[in-house]
Amino acid sequence: MDFLSLTNLSKTFGAATAVEDFNLDVEKGEFVSLLGPSGCGKTTTLRMIAGFELPSTGKITVDGEDITNQPPNQRNVGMVFQSYALFPNLTIGQNIGFGLEVRKMPKPDIQKRTLEMLELVHLEKHINKYPYQLSGGQQQRIALARALAISPRVLLLDEPLSALDAKIRVELRLEIRRIQQTMAITTIYVTHDQEEALSLSDRVVVMSQGHIEQIGAPTDIYNDPSTEFVAQFVGQLNMIPVTEVDLRKGTCILAGQRVKFEPSPNQIISSEPRLAIRPEELHLGTGEGRNALQGRVESVQFLGSVVRLRVHVDSAIFSADLFNERRITLPRAGDEVVISFPEQSCWLI
């Protein structure tokens, strides 16, 4: 049973269309991320669910109730902002209890719930501090606790980790997922960071120019992108022009060499066919049953756990990611190398 439904949702600002014919059904307790580049309409969609923007057309329902035109303060939808938006004149405890006070909950109950929420985010000691006395990561945890304190029907997070440094971002990401699963709360998460979306979500909605490109589980989005945009936006992708495509045999000519690929069931050949392959699918050296291409290393980029090579194969340039190992012997720029990949790892666009 769908808990949150967005049906034919559109939003226009004057002549500009921010969101167009958006349809999404979210189950109770599901974590769905809206992923896309700036200006793709993900935040506008979130703001329509929160009630800060009214849809130009379409309908929003939560648990069967139509909330499309309901004011934001009557929706019981919690929201976490990129800028934390903690109330600077209130202590941490008062911030968390604010929504409960507005609901005229008895004081002892407010105190109890506030403590519960602080325990959930492991910040019990900070109850009497003011927001400016906490770090960015701590402030965002409090913002999360505040949004959860009112037991919202849906939790909305608008790029909550964007203002934090990389290490805190990863820590807080795990924390958000843990809390979401503990409370089994239906969550919509907006981000432009694919790693965040893929690691946190049950499903990811990839958006571009106001419409949905693909909805699917993180693995589906990454391994089976349904459009060229998704393939390019999510993860790194080599897209190499090919000729003489033979769908029956599953072969084509790439940089003057014949390679094999697995055609999809309803595969059609575009006017400019290209073979798509992820950098991590490429290996140095040959292997049995693998496509092998002779090339020359243009550059070697050390990224810590990964080493990224740029390899020229005739006129095509491949990006290949190798896992770093302590004793690894890396090729140098100008070295002749063979790169190989299995036919299952590439697909035709």
Place this chain on the structure above:
Amino acid sequence: MKRRSFWSWVWIVLGSLYFILPLYSTFDFSLREKKGVLSFLSYKNVFIDPNFWDTIGFSLEIAIFTIIVSILLVVPTVYWIRLRLPQLRGILEFISMLPFVIPAIVLVFGMIRVFSGAPFFLTDTYFGTYALLVAGYVVLALPYVFRAVDTGLAAIDVVSLTQAAQSLGANFGTILIRLIFPNLKVAILSSAFLTLATVVGEYTIASFLVGIKAFGPYMSLIGQNKTYESSSLAIISFMFTWSFMGLIQLLSRGKAASTSLAGAR
């Protein structure tokens, strides 16, 4: 470097003399009521005059009403404009500057002409006259109140705070009372003190509407009749204004310290 420092000091000294010399001369003159001796006699004469206390009490009362009306009028207006109608901010800023370019005499004549006749007849009653006086002062104080409140609101993320509060179930009344007013405490106090200082010493509107009931016209009357007392009144008035300015500084400094602490973390 040294050369620049020398000229800085020259300008500081010249500026200080420009302000301090007339003030010192007035103070010195106010102490010479008794021939050949320096005394506070003129101050004593001012303080024992019941009219001094009546007029300053009246002006303070009017000032308090002016502050309340100004804050209740300006804070929600500026808040709403920052939240929903940012394109109108320029117009509001222009309107707030009008009292600087329209002389008080024009304002008071306009008010008397419009509100003393039908259908208002405001000047026929004490309440009506006082209401008109407060309204005039609200207009005079508008530049100070608007600037202080606008700057205060610029320092907080009004949109995010409002939306965060709304998502927690708060309506606009709760948001204004629980979040906006408390976060504008320093701005509101600054504008309140500036309004108080302006209203207490104001002459033109007060003399046309209530005469020597107000402190401004009373000071003018003393100035015409009592030489030394007028100087002491000028000094008292300065002290009064400066103590409020000092209070604004003190409160602003407290706020700045907490802000910098937040930034350092």
